[in-house]
Amino acid sequence: MRLYLHILLLLLSVSLSQLHAQAPVYKPFDVDSVATPIGGQAMLETFLAANLQKPFMAKVANVTGKVFLTAVVEPDGHVSDVQVMRGLRSDCDQEALRVMRLFNAWKPATKSGQPVRQLVTYPIMFRANTPIRYENGSLIEEFDAKFTPIANSLWGAKPVYQQHTPIDTLTGLPSGKLTLFEIKESGKLKEVAKVPLARVANAQRQNGELTYQFGHKEPTGDWIGAIYTLREDGSISQRTSSDLMKGPSVSYDKRGMVESTTLPDEAGTTTWQPNGLLLKIETRYEGERKALHQHTQLMAAWDSTGKQLIKEGNGHYRYVSSQESRSDSTRKTTFIEEGDYKDGFKNGQWTGRLADGSYSYIERYDAGEDLGGMATLLGGKTISYKQSMSNPSYNGGQSAMYQFLGQTIRYPIDAQKKNVSGKVYISFVVCTDGSLCDYDVLKGIYPSVDAEALRTVKKMPSWQPGLLRGEPVRVKYNLPVSFQLE
Structure with missing residues (x-):
C-alpha cells in the first residue's frame, strides 16, 4: 500500500511539473495587466547601469548599440528562457544575457485575476566608452606628472608617463607584469619600473572560503592600480583601487552580481538585494x-x-x-x-x-x-x-601602546643604510578574550621593516576586547607602525 501511494505521489508530482512547464506564455496584449519591473523602469535601468560590464574587446572597438532580448516573466516574478532576439556582437550578446538573467524582481502579468507567464522584450544598451589603446596584447595608458590619467586630467595636460599592462581579453584581468615608462622629450620611452603580478592568500576566510588578493604588487608591498579579491574558483569577490588610482570599491556575489558599491574615500555606499532591487543608499x-x-x-x-x-x-x-x-x-x-x-x-x-x-x-x-x-x-x-x-582598546590607552611600540621596535640595519622610512600598516583581530590573532601586512614599505613591524605587533600584550551590546566580540583592527630615522 505504501509503495502504491509513493508511486501515485510521484506520478502526481511529475504531472504537476509537466503542467507548469506547459503553461502558456502570453503576449503583452493578451493579459489584463502586463509584467513590469518592481520599482518601475527606473529600478531596472539603475540595476543595469551598475551591473552591465562592457567586454574588454568591445571597449577597444568602442562598440555602441542595443542587444534586444526576450524573456519569460514567471508568476513568481523571476525570469526564464532569456534569449537574444537581435544581437550586436557575440561578446556583448553574452553579457546582455548574463545581466538580464540576474534581475528577478518583476511584478508578474495577470489574467482573470491570476498571475500568468508573459513574454517581455527588452533592449540592453551598450554606450560609448572612453577610448582605450590596446596594442601587442597590452593596455596602454598615459598619465600626467601627478599620475592622473590623461583621460581624466584638465584640458591640455601633457603625458609624462606611459603604462603597459598585459590583459586577458576574456576576463579583462591583468595577465602579466606592469611596465611603467617615462615619456622623453623626443617621444621615446624610458623604462622606469616593472611591477610583477601577485596572488596573495588572505589570512581571514570570507564566508568560510579562502580568497586571494590579485593585482600588481611592488617588492615594498604596495599595490599598484586595481586590486581584485578572487575566490578559489577565480570569480571576483571585490574590486578596489590602490592609493594612486582612486576609484570605487565594488563587491560581487558568486553570480557576478554587484552587491555594493562604495565611492572613493567612503563618500557613499549603494547596496543591492539578491533579486536586483536596491536595498539602501548611505552617504558619509x-x-x-x-x-x-x-x-x-x-x-x-x-x-x-x-x-x-x-x-x-x-x-x-x-x-x-x-x-x-x-x-x-x-x-x-x-x-x-x-x-x-x-x-x-x-x-x-x-x-x-x-x-x-x-x-x-x-x-x-x-x-x-x-x-x-x-x-x-x-x-x-x-x-x-x-x-x-565599544571598540577594542590597548590596556593603558594609545599613549601606552605607542610607548610599547617605541620600546620594542628594532630598526633593521639594512633599512637604515638605505634610508627607508614610513608607515607599515598591520591588521589583526582582537579576539573575545583580548588576545590578538590573524595578523596581516596591509601595506608595507620594505621587506625587513615590514617583518619587524609584524614581529613587534605580535609581541603586544592582550587588549580590552570590543563589545557588542555588552558582550565581547571579535573585531578587526588596523594599526599604522611608524619607522622614522632621526
Missing part, C-alpha cells in the same frame, strides 16, 4: 558632531517588495537577517531589528530579536547619538550597556 557624514553611533547617513532604503521605507533620510526601517540561534548553534534563525531614522540617523527606540526568542535587545538613539540599552540573553539574563558598540 561630514558634520561636526563627534559622538555618533555611525558616521554615515542612511538616505534611502527599500524592502524586498521594492517599497521605499526611507526617503531623504526619514522613515521606519526593518532589518531582517539570518543569524546563529543562541539556543542551538547548529541552526540559523531570523534576526529582526527595527526603528526610526531621522535625517539619516537612528532615532528613538530600536529593538532587535531572534525569531526563536533566544535573544533580544532594546536601545535608544538621539539623532544618531548612541544612548545605550539592555539585551536579554537565553534564560532571561539581562545585560545593560552604555553604548551598543
